[in-house]
Amino acid sequence: MFDTLTLASLPADDAGLRTSIRALIARHIAAVPLERRARSWQGFDAGFSRALGEAGFLGLTLPTAYGGGGRGAFERFVVVEELLSAGAPVAAHWIADRQSAPLILNFGTEEQRQTYIPRICRGEALFCIGMSEPGSGSDLASVRTRADRTADGGWVVNGQKIWTTNAMHSDYMIALLRTSGTAADRNAGLSQLIIDLKAPGVSVRPIVDLTGDAHFAEVFFENVQLGADALIGIEGQGWAQVVAELAFERSGPERIYSSVVLLDAWVRHLQEVGRSDAAPLVGRLTAELATLRAMSIACTARLVAGDSPVVEASIVKDRGTTFEQDLPEAIADDLAAHPDEAISDTLYRTLLYVTHIAPSFSLRGGTREILRGIIARGMGLR
Amino acid sequence: MNELLEPFDRMLEALVTPAAVRAVEGGASAVAMWRELAASGFLDALVDEQHGGAGLSLADVQPLIAAVGARAVPLPVGETMVARALLARAGVPIPQGPIVLATSAVSGQIVPCAQVAEHVLVDTGSGLVLTGIGDLSPVATGVYHALAARLVWTGPIVGLALPRPAKGLRPIAAVLRAALISGAAARLTDMAARYANERVQFGKPIGRQQALQQSLAVMAEDMIAVRIASQLGCAGGLDVGATVAAVAKSTASAIAARVANTAHAVHGAIGISEEYDLQLLTRRMHEWRAADGSEGYWNTVLGGARLADAAGTVDWVRAQVPV
Secondary structure (H helix, E strand, C coil): CCCCCCCCCCCCCCCCHHHHHHHHHHHHHCCCCHHHHCCHHHCCCHHHHHHHHHCCCCCCCCCHHHCCCCCCHHHHHHHHHHHHHHCCCCHHHHHHHHHHHHHHHHHCCHHHHHHHHHHHHCCCCCEEEECCECCECCCHHHCCCEEEECCCCCEEEEEEEEEEECHHHCCEEEEEEECCCCHHHCCCCEEEEEEECCCCCEEEEEECCCCCCCCEEEEEEEEEEECHHHEECCCCEHHHHHHHHHHHHHCCHHHCCCCHHHHHHHHHHHHHHCCCCCHHHHHHHHHHHHHHHHHHHHHHHHHHCCCCCHHHHHHHHHHHHHHHHHHHHHHHHHHHCCCCCCCCHHHHHHHHHHHHHHHHHHCCCCCHHHHHHHHHHHCCCC | CCCCHHHHHHHHHHHCCHHHHHHHHCCCCCHHHHHHHHHCCHHHCCCCHHHCCCCCCHHHHHHHHHHHHHCCCCCCHHHHHHHHHHHHHHCCCCCCCCEEEECCCCCCCEECCHHHCCEEEEECCCCEEEEEHHHHCCEECCCCCCCCEECCCCCCCCCEEECCCCCCCHHHHHHHHHHHHHHHHHHHHHHHHHHHHHCEECCEEHHHCHHHHHHHHHHHHHHHHHHHHHHHHHCCCCCCCHHHHHHHHHHHHHHHHHHHHHHHHHHHHHHHCCCCCHHHHHHHHHHHHHCCCCHHHHHHHHHHHHHCCCCCHHHHHHHHCCC
16 A cells, blocks of 8 residues: 555755755854744745746756756755745745645646746745635535626626735735536636736735734635736636645645754753753654654655655655644653753643644645545545 | 565465464474475575575565465574574574574563474574574463574573674664565455455345555555555665664564554454464564564664764764665
């Protein structure tokens, strides 16, 4: 079962990618406090994203003809691993780089590629993804927000998206919209359109989360007029395109490193106070991380081989997020099992931030229950 | 399936049938089974070519050990492969019979397959000694159909001495157990998924129940995790380091009981019965989980090494557990 998912090696880093991305990260995050770095891929810094773009670290796997790096998935793994393990603020470019640009490359017209991809690679075009709606969460096929054809061949959009990550900071949304039929038609009649979020009729309202951050938002569309060139790919094929897009989202190392800044901070604390009774827990978490990293590289190798490892990516993501969620819980227990041991404010705030946000790890990009359903189908059940 | 594994597994399928496993567990002689295994030449897979072996790497052999696990082979095949390679390397004459590994220097340890072994390679802490199993008076544990035995001795162990690997025998033994668990986990996952599609309750296969799908999905994740961790443990060759062994065995031991339990949960009462093959694997999962250090043992080893280093976790993992 899933026989192709086997141990794979990262090729030698001939280009010295790791060294150069490390230097760039060190320059930018030296002054960023720990609890901000714990925000990982929810940390927003457009200046840092532009610096990455300037240094050639965005669009790493995209063709050089569109301003990309022309490199492979293994090299992207190295860069993403460095960014996440340092807790660099990557949110500004994250979605555009990981999902929107590959989507436009795969399904967009030549004109759309020329228009958007070079700017994404420079960190100048920020994207969000409009999937969820008030009545449509995991059940994406029940989308109601409509895009209707206008007389001049363009589109008019009406409806609402919600839980859209970074909509308030983004230039564009790639939205999954109903272009024919009704919600009862399920995944038939859905299409993907690029919406300029500065267009008249778009309003964005940030939603504050339980940590006090506002990383996601509600987006309202009231007779938003779009040109014919807003459609990405084929009208009515939005569902199949979204499924392909979600495979990009689920396969990377970002699904194992969300809590790693906290893990490092806790290990440093143990070293500073000279406590060794936590060695079994340190060992368990380290073993889990080492195995997950090898699993993630194995999954990346399938991408390199030209597969679309949808089920394998779901396996890595579900196991990865389970680890990421277990980590703050276990660390909190260890620290509070030593009530006479002082811990720093930053470690405490980092712990509580990760603890409070951790439930989102197994919601974003497909819930745990949905992923396990995908895995079960891949096992031949149903 | 690769060209090495395919003939090996075909041989096991014909030779080590569930009936044959039950017979050996019930006290029948395993000598004929061993003779055929030995005649296949696979026992010298890890022996250098200059000593007449196949000169394969531990990574090459990992799928074979996993197949031994998947078929619940009632003999110490992997242990003998490793012992023969170490003996050949040391220029010590290699005996014909099955060899088990005793990874503790302390009398009284329980060693899997010791009831069907002829020899034992003991890690005394300062060296390795090969001796006849009879010299360590193996005592059956009394656990139903278990082939493990307690090895008991007083005074120094007499036998052929050979150099001790830097970290002793336990890391390589642990990596072998992880490979066995990996094979058995794959087989149990296949069995559970097949049964879930066949068994009908409430008018539909139980595999259509979401509750079952969720636990079978976790089982598949565990199966993949132990496969990768086991391959990671075997990637660096016969001189397995403690850190890599710790990652492999911690992961394997941590999933072993859960995979066994899910397999039973899916199968219901039939899986508990002696006549159904599930128990041949699940009993072994618990034995291998504990053998040569449980997850608790290896987590302590790994955590101690980690805490002694100032690097960040991901950097440390990249350096110590290279992929």
